[in-house]
Amino acid sequence: MELLDAVFVFQMHEEQELLWHQRVHSHEKGQFEVHYFVSGSGTFSNAQNRYAISPGSLFVTKGETVHSIEASREESLTYYATLISCLEEQPLIEILEQKNPITVGTNLRFFFEEVRDKGLSSSPELRISACHQVLGLLYNLAAGTRMDDSKxxxxxxxxxxxxxxxxxxxxxxxxxxxxxxxxxxxxxxxxxxxxxxxxxxxxxxxxxxxxxxxxxxxxxxxxxxxxxxxxxxxxxxxxxxxxxxxxxxxxxxxxxxxxxxxx
Missing domain, CATH: 1.10.10.60 (Homeodomain-like)
Known part of the structure; x- marks a missing residue:
């Protein structure tokens, strides 16, 4: 299990930036990517499916699935993307991919901030901890647990x-x-x-x-x-x-x- 990348994309709206994120791409077998959208609107393409992006929506994509993001030119997108390599969890990822988009609310920003901080850490223990946090979230979503944190x-x-x-x-x-x-x-x-x-x-x-x-x-x-x-x-x-x-x-x-x- 390895966290390969954890990024925060802030206000995607410039022409070259739009082209970069709209590129159709995939990852290696055994990997999966989680996109969590905090604000803005657009379209998320996953294989042959196209979904509307709204604040608080989450998408799970297995490595081989081609996908892309198209932002609205009127309203820029802000989101977190986390890429993990974990071949043994592919059955879970396939289940969740069928549930796209998953509505989780905008308060998971704090969760993904922590995952990103740990994922970029030089400590292998913290990077592994970040992987387990993401997997814990995904198992909760597969079980239908509500993630709305309205404290x-x-x-x-x-x-x-x-x-x-x-x-x-x-x-x-x-x-x-x-x-x-x-x-x-x-x-x-x-x-x-x-x-x-x-x-x-x-x-x-x-x-x-x-x-x-x-x-x-x-x-x-x-x-x-x-x-x-x-x-x-x-x-x-x-x-x-x-x-x-x-x-x-x-x-x-x-x-x-x-x-x-x-x-």
Whole structure:
């Protein structure tokens, strides 16, 4: 059992980005992929079937099945994708693939954030833990267990995250976010960190860097223009933060990624 990839795709809407995700592709036998859509609309094609994408919908695809994602040009998609190699669980995956799309609600964002963090960890134990978490979720779904988590604290956090996403190109402050969800900012920070394992402002910064990666690979905006668009105080500060996050400069990231896409 191995977690091969865990990604968060933020606001997919640029032309080149749309083409990349709309590509028809499959994975190797014994693998399976889970797509969980948080916001936006579009179409998910799985083999010969086409399904409408809506917030809170989840799709399970076995490795050999060709699939693609088509985003609405009016409403960008935000989603998590997790790819796992686990040949022995193929009977479960085949059952769930027939249930697509599975409506699970938007509060599983926190679950997939944790899976992604563990999946990208250098610790093999945490990566295996992430695999078991995903399999636990899938067995619950196969059993028909309701996954709706409507705790008040999760509703508040979901509202805060949606607010941050909508204003990723603005300059939000902690007080603005806490005020939006009507919480004392000290309590809000403790609540957010307990659930997300990071602070609200660090999460907001990460969202901005996700947006920067999308802009670098799907637009012709210069590095300075992207830094300005994301409200960084300078191109130097943006480049420094970007390299700390990705390990490469914005220009190098753009060049490498476009080569991988064959552009």
């Amino acid at each position: 008040t604290e999760n509703v508040r956090l979901e509202k805060a995250i949606r607010y941050m996403q909508r204003h990723v190109f603005d300059k939000l402050s902690l007080d603005m976010i806490a005020s939006h969800v009507q919480l004392d900012h000290s309590y809000f920070v403790r609540l957010f960190k307990k659930r997300m394992n990071t602070t609200p402002m660090q999460y907001y910064s990460n969202l901005q860097l996700e947006a920067a990666r999308a802009l670098l690979t799907s637009t012709n905006l210069s590095v300075k223009e992207i830094a300005d668009k994301l409200q960084f105080c300078s191109e130097f500060h943006f480049s420094k933060r970007f390299k700390q996050s990705t390990g490469s400069s914005p220009s190098a990231y753009r060049k490498t990624h476009l080569q991988l896409l064959g552009m």
